[in-house]
Amino acid sequence: MPRNFHPRAARRCILTAAVVFVIATLLGNVLVDHCPLSARFPEADLALKAWRAHISAPGIVFLGSSRTGYSASVEIIGPKVRQISGDAAVEVFSAAIPVGDPLTMNFMGSHLFADGRRSKIAVVEITPDSVSRRNRFLDFAVTRQFTFRDIVENRGDICHSTNKTLSRVLSSRLTPFYTHRLALQAWAREKWSGSEHVIPSGDTGNYYYDGIWGQSSIPQELPGPPPMMRIEEDLPRVRKQLADYEIPGRTSAALEDLVARCHRDGIKVILLETPMHSALRALFVPSVSQPYGQFVRHLQDAYGCQFVDFSDRLSDSMFFDGVHTNGDGRAYFSALFAEEVLGPVWRAEIGSRHE
């Protein structure tokens, strides 16, 4: 038997391999926690770069998920608000992030306003399912933005969430070089070639997001199954998320934290319940809508937010699936929201400033 396969030598070999693996895993965890945002969370990085490209902070900022990203076209809303308010200088910015749950919105809020530049109005997405303690988007948050400390702090909600979330936490922390390989590869490529890396497609679960929520990136129709089939596929997941519905948890706390920060910084918050297909709205039975309503009222009372409900304002033909609007829905919602909400609010905002 070769020297290396002598039991004592083999034991030494295996134990060395195990120790090296454990040390590398720990270092990998540190690396993942401290790697640039562009590597681990490129969607957020792109949004922040676009934000910093503005000389002064845009007056209105959207914080939300792909629901907001799909529905609210800044290219339609901006001109409309300028026209209604008469303020030619107002800019509208979308910091919506695919699979952007309140934890992600809070993360974005803290980064956007970190340099002291602040918007006047923040439109913050809120829906009954997104503030549920059982957060089905947590498995994205754990891999793309959570540090080790965040995981410890959110351990309760992680365990309360889906099995997939727990599995992703474990794989993210036990095999960081595997789970984060695409991000680390992209970072390495960026360092090597000096070029901007491409967002790892498929990781966001989003259809057409390419780093901007521009009109060109949203097609009129999606290839693949028709909307109703997509909705039927999604319904069991939403139903599972809403079972034993409860709000108190880290997810709703993150939303409250974001709203409180805006309140402290003098940013007016508009809580926007985004448009939804009727099949999905039907799941918001009283056991869901009542605690949700109480939570919304609490935010309004505590932080003076305005709440606008657009969940039932679009017809079912204006959706790709249960929550994402198609081209028609996007155009219709953007115009409607600008005319009914943002335009008047911005006009009042200018008026109060002049006073």
Next chain:
Amino acid sequence: MLFHSFAFFLFFLVTFAGYWALKDPRQRKGWLVIASCVFYGTWNPWLVFLILFTAAVDYLVALRLMTTESPSTRRALLALSISISLTLLVFFKYARFLASSTIFGLNLFGAHLPSPTWEIVLPLGISFYTFETISYVVDVYRRRVAAATNILDYALYILFFPHLIAGPIIRPSFFLPQTQTAKHFDWARLQLGAQYFLRGLFKKAVLADHLAAIVDPVFAAPATYSTSMIWLAVPCYAVQVYCDFSGYSDMAVGAAHAFGYKLPINFNLPYFSESVGEFWRRWHITLSTWLRDYVYIPLGGSRGSSARTYGNLILTLVICGLWHGAAWNFVVFGLYHGVILSLERALPLPAVLARRSLLPLRIAWTFLLLCAGLVIFRAHALSDAWLMWRRAVSTSEGQHLPQELVALGLVALALVFAGHLFGHFGDAKRWLERIPPAAMGFGMAGVFLLIMFLMPQDSAPFTYFQF
């Protein structure tokens, strides 16, 4: 649960820890059987019962064969067992193919029958475990092995998770005696297993999965790619399928070592074969030897006339082709290899071509023949295979793959060629012996981390799962 997934990583750690924590050999075997059922059940829990049914029938038949002396009863029992196994295999794997082929044939005579629209779920690994149960009953019938009296031994032979889904196809005479021996935790064996596993993981997760980016688009639309891309994609497919399957086999062998079991080696530098006949002695060795022992020799082997021998060879290779899948291109693939094997037997190489100096030429020629056969194997339809052959021998214009993919393909080809060269001329054992244990451990961990880092985003399931 794929071998190269995080779920398997956790599953393996739990199974390994539980196995060695148990002291009683029966409990250990039971633990492995339960773990294997869980492993299989992650795909489809209901299909575990199908394996258990097949295994139970053959277990009982084998026990009966041991106590029965009457030749006619023994033959009847053997026929019963093989019929049940083959009926299940044919039903699940070939029913749709047989129905659509029959309808196609009838339609040629003006029947106007619609093509079948129904689908049958293909139980994973059915071709593998069916062959194992057949070899068990046949060997007991031939009195080459004694029937397993302990059901756990037999269950482990069929269900042992490292080989359950895609082989190697193990023989009862090879595995059952291992279930009788006491297992002691052995660091040396664990190291050997880890090295096998890492080698397989590298082949599968790094080489084979990356090569899919070259192979898939060209085989999906061969008419749109240039001749040079076809000449790149076909050898890349040869390397991909080798790395995929031999990688799985290496991982299976490695995982089995961790539990104190040995599985047979399934590949032996197949692309350094001097002839197609030699290739089949080096490629999927456990299937080739199974077909030799349970099909070719019972058919008469080479004991009859030359014509009979060629017929037996062609029939065996057609069965081999069909074993790979229920489609006409697999039948033609088997026929192609059967004809080449017959030609090699009928027309021995002239002395001038058999010289040692021409060895590289013979290897290259064999590789070319294998690549031509793999085009039939991989193409979506026989017409696509024909199109690829035509475009390969003419200078056709068409699109090119990105430069970095071409470079990736060439690197992968070079790596596998270098691996074959090292395996052929180098002495791996002596080379490994010179490395200090700590450095070896460091290297193993480094390779594991590197593999994890280099895995592509979309990792494909093993090619041989579909068989």
